[in-house]
Amino acid sequence: MMCSPLPGQVPVEPTVTSNGLTAQGAVEASPANKTSTEKPTECRKRKGICSFLMSVWKAMKHHFGCCCHSSAVDVVEPFIPPPDLDPEPDPDHSAVKPNNESFASLFNVGQMIGSGGFGSVYEGTRKFDGKKVAIKQISKIYNNHYLDIPGHPAPLVTEVALLLMMRQEPRSPHVIQLYEWFEHTHKFTLVMEYPEPCESLLDFIILNNKLDEPTARVIMRQAVLAVQHCIKHGVFHNDVHAKNFLIKKNTLELKLIDFGCGQLLSRDGYESRIYRGLPTYCPPEVFTDTRFHAVPTNVWALGVLLYEMVNPCSPFGNRMEITQAKVTFRNSNLSKGNNNILAVLGAGLEIVT
Incomplete structure (x- = not known):
């Protein structure tokens, strides 16, 4: 069939x-073939979405402190593209x-x-x-x-x-x-x-258990920019997670890959029964509502990604934990800035829905 x-x-x-x-x-x-006119509320909503994503990485840039004493890599300066x-x-x-x-x-x-x-x-x-x-x-x-x-x-x-x-x-x-x-x-x-030498971000996180915050900041900034770029081009990646990023170990340059689960961006959202992303990154509305939307799904996935980078585990292990959305931090050395960013990403679900 x-x-x-x-x-x-x-x-x-x-x-x-x-x-x-x-x-x-x-x-x-x-x-x-679709109408090009939108209601004023839809226009304001899209502008709010872009402003929100920009605020996330700006917040990381200005408030992401470093309280950890270990360093996963030597280079922690933000990657500047050629x-x-x-x-x-x-x-x-x-x-x-x-x-x-x-x-x-x-x-x-x-x-x-x-x-x-x-x-x-x-x-x-x-x-x-x-x-x-x-x-x-x-x-x-x-x-x-x-x-x-x-x-x-x-x-x-x-x-x-x-x-x-x-x-x-x-x-x-x-x-x-x-x-x-x-x-x-x-x-x-x-x-x-083919960025060389590179490995998946998942392998990089596993090898460098609990990344220090400056390193996580550099990686997270690029992840947010990649997702934001997709939205601006009318593309919903629909499978944002650590394995679908490649990272250059010496420069921390990040690239989003694998668009096989992707879809065209739709302001009407998508039926929850056809969610195609990684289950552990699945947003709660897929289980609780009949439809889910691109930007809230991306925001949720970015929050899970950030958690995995600075904690020794994933925030959620099953459907119940996802729908309850109770996060327990496993890294006692996290700075206030890091916790604030995770809170901003979580609050973003309410902002854009």
Whole structure:
């Protein structure tokens, strides 16, 4: 059976492409087809959301003190991105490449470096200059979801569609960049930037148990900016957690990855039954209400992330703990500033809902 369409999506009938591929899935209604007028209250609400996210990282910048005596890393200065991002192999990729020959002529595929529910990721190199890239392969299966986005005549598989939206100017150094993508008979191949040397933020947190507050401040600032950038581009990541960030250990540069669970931003929210993010980062309204919304979900996830960085455990372990939302701090050395930031993130759920 096919999965139920996501909010804003409509089912599409299987179609046969020129290479014999049968494509199925659900198509997101194009934002261009929706009304561009909003009620004054909606406009004020969106402005309040942006102001709130900005206030979170500003609060961390000015009030996040340091009372810990251990340091996870030597470098704690905020990461300052370079003036320009790396040049892309294909700065204006807009067409499907339906065969494997063009990909094989451009890239070499190395060892696997990760896998998940939406595909496997491999190290790779670009043949003409040896540049390292990350190559993600997504199998074509019956329940792939497709999105209809402006500028593309045909629906695109979710991760490709959202990453193309994230490539619109201005770009963010805190979000992974898509270089090129290819469509084959049985899979999609995405070629993305590969920050090196890097590891998942989850591995970094586990290795450096209870990060000191200056380090957590640098990481958290970038996480907030990454999520805010997605919202401004009309993208709801829907799976913000420590494993979906890559971090450079020597500079603390952070990048948000894996948009496979993402959706187009909708002011009407999403049905709780189709929440697709990590259960331990799930906001309480998914269990208590019929709908959840993008910004409150992001705020909740950022709060869980901050807690995990400065405490030796996660704040919630099951559905009951999430709905009760009672937080116990396991790190007695936390400063007042840190506790205040966690309180601000929690209060944000009431501000934006």
